[in-house]
Amino acid sequence: xxxxxxxxxxxxxxxxxxxxxxxxxxxxxxxxxxxxxxxxxxxxxxxxxxxxxxxxxxxxxxxxxxxxxxxxxxxxxxxxxxxxxxxxxxxxxxxxxxxxxxxxxxxxxxxxxxxxxxx
Amino acid sequence: xxxxxxxxxxxxxxxxxxxxxxxxxxxxxxxxxxxxxxxxxxxxxxxxxxxxxxxxxxxxxxxxxxxxxxxxxxxxxxxxxxxxxxxxxxxxxxxxxxxxxxxxxxxxxxxxxxx
Numbered sequence: 001x002x003x004x005x006x007x008x009x010x011x012x013x014x015x016x017x018x019x020x021x022x023x024x025x026x027x028x029x030x031x032x033x034x035x036x037x038x039x040x041x042x043x044x045x046x047x048x049x050x051x052x053x054x055x056x057x058x059x060x061x062x063x064x065x066x067x068x069x070x071x072x073x074x075x076x077x078x079x080x081x082x083x084x085x086x087x088x089x090x091x092x093x094x095x096x097x098x099x100x101x102x103x104x105x106x107x108x109x110x111x112x113x114x115x116x117x118x119x
Numbered sequence: 120x121x122x123x124x125x126x127x128x129x130x131x132x133x134x135x136x137x138x139x140x141x142x143x144x145x146x147x148x149x150x151x152x153x154x155x156x157x158x159x160x161x162x163x164x165x166x167x168x169x170x171x172x173x174x175x176x177x178x179x180x181x182x183x184x185x186x187x188x189x190x191x192x193x194x195x196x197x198x199x200x201x202x203x204x205x206x207x208x209x210x211x212x213x214x215x216x217x218x219x220x221x222x223x224x225x226x227x228x229x230x231x232x233x234x
Binding site for chain 2: 004033035040041043048090092108110112113
């Protein structure tokens with residue numbers, strides 16, 4: 001059971017380049033989310049999804065796009081990378097209830113992270 | 120909206136000594152509380168969580184935390200630390216009524232175990 005898998009583990013981009021951070025989970029979790037981790041800032045929510053075809057913005061969505069075409073995958077896209085997006089990115093997933101929302105008490109499972117540098 | 124304050128960015132402790140990592144939260148609604156641990160170059164792993172009931176919560180690796188509603192605190196403790204406990208520890212909160220938004224994290228406390 002792989003859990004939450006993120007690729008790549010490391011990436012260096014030039015300003016203005018685009019890329020997609022991949023996230024896949026094999027636990028059949030409906031809820032998935034992306035966080036960024038910056039020194040002294042903790043983790044901040046970028047985007048989240050409560051199921052295939054449904055996404056919404058978190059605390060810091062600017063500069064990022066997401067889509068959710070399948071339950072398993074939740075890619076994060078940077079259309080035009082900026083130095084301010086240098087960070088460590090974490091994907092997480094958890095179970096949801098029958099009404100389609102993440103049960104607050106449920107554990108979120110995190111991937112190992114993608115370390116991104118934008119020059 | 121909720122917020123979390125971890126009062127210490129770094130805590131150095133000698134091996135086999137006790138440790139307390141402090142966490143205070145602010146919320147106008149009922150919340151659930153969590154402690155996550157991040158070992159070097161790894162993702163976050165749940166240590167323990169408080170949902171309801173007993174205010175003393177026991178987690179993995181010998182850690183425990185106590186929920187204090189009057190002081191809005193959820194401090195993490197371990198009676199005797201090991202070198203392997205060196206990691207970043209994050210306190211997090213979420214609205215207990217459910218909803219699709221994510222966890223609100225504190226800025227983290229780096230626990231440094233000295234031999």
